[in-house]
Amino acid sequence: MANKRIDQPTGTSTVGHEWDGIEELDTPLPRWWLWTFYLTIAFSVGYVIAYPAWPMIDRATEGVLGWSSRGELAEEMSAADQARATVREQLARIPIERLPEDGPLMQQAVAGGAAAFRVNCVQCHGSGAAGSQELGYPNLNDDDWLWGGDLKAIEYTLAHGIRQAGDDKTRSSVMPPFAGAFDTDQLNALTDHVLAFSGKAESNPVGARIYADNCAACHGIRGEGDRAQGAPTLNDAIWLRGSSREAIKQQILNPRMGMMPKWEGRLDPVTLKMLAAYVHSLGGGEDFVEVAEDPEVAVDEQP
Structure with a gap:
């Protein structure tokens, strides 16, 4: 101081x-x-x-308001679960072929299906759903479908899989091996005829005759395929196993046929419906068509 x-x-x-x-x-x-x-x-x-x-020691003071970050998170999670439950209830009630009529619900289904796809499907079809020709995994972005590309057909394929033992509803087709059935000239002629469907080669009478006798019953006279049998279309530019001459010859002699697991029982019906909506939305999805089999209109159960 x-x-x-x-x-x-x-x-x-x-x-x-x-x-x-x-x-x-x-x-x-x-x-x-x-x-x-x-x-x-x-x-x-x-x-x-x-x-x-x-x-x-084992907790913190609670405060007179009783608020906690954990409690707030639990409330938000509960609200989100309730919102999802409402959407899932709506999806469970609506027939999948009518789903596009409800735009907002369709968007919710596609978003949920995208999440399910990332968990269950990218391992084979890839993150962009482009598949793999080398491994025989189909590209889901194009409009070439073995068994049908509308929502109902896609849902059926997801539910029952491809060539699944023990499921009598599974998608199944068999192409017989022709190894030893043709000599080299006949195999080359048949390959030319198959490539001619998509304008990649000139056809010849020998190949056309061999095709008519051995292949047309499944793939069609003009290579249009047959979805009822799961026979691929041959007259477009989309090939599951490749379009080179060697790839086609290999498929004729020793066919490689893929397999997809059935998801019924592993995924609940609503998740299957959302997954079908997502796959349908990728770009190749088709409209559902009701087929009139007699004077009374009937719905084709397996496009």
Whole structure:
């Protein structure tokens, strides 16, 4: 106190300390700053009382409001679950072929199906659903479908799979091996005729005759395929196993036939419906068509 003095230029008292000739002014804090500081103290006291604050041995103080971040998260999760449950209930009620009539519900189904696809399907069909010619996994983005590409057909294929033992509803087709059935010239002629369907080669009478005798019953006279049998279309530019001459010859002599697991029983019916909606939305999906088999219109159960 004895060293305190009034600083002449500012008229403010010093604090009485000196360091190498340097003195400190005892300038009062601004009143607004002091009141802000007092308010923060009051706020902190109120916060400690109202909210969880002090850690203890096995828990923390709960606060008089009873709020916690875990409780808030549980409420948000419950609300999200309830919203999903509502959508799932709507999806369970609507026939899949009528799903496109409800735009918002279709969007919800596609979003849910995308998540299911990432978990269950990308291992074979790829993250972009482009498949693999080398491994025989179909590209789901195009409009070439062995068994039908409408929502109902896709759902059926997902549910029962392809060539699944023990499921009498599974999609199943068999192409017989022709190894040893043709000599080299006949095999080349048949390959030319198959490639001619898509304009990749010139056909010849020998290949056309061999095709008519051995292949047309399943693949059609013009290579149009037959979805009822799961026989691929041969007159377009889409090939499951490749369109080179060697790939086609290999498929004629020793056919490679793929397999897809059945998802019925592994995925619930609503998830299957959402997955079908997602696959249908990738770009190659077809409209559902009701087939009139007699004067009374009947729905084709297996397109």
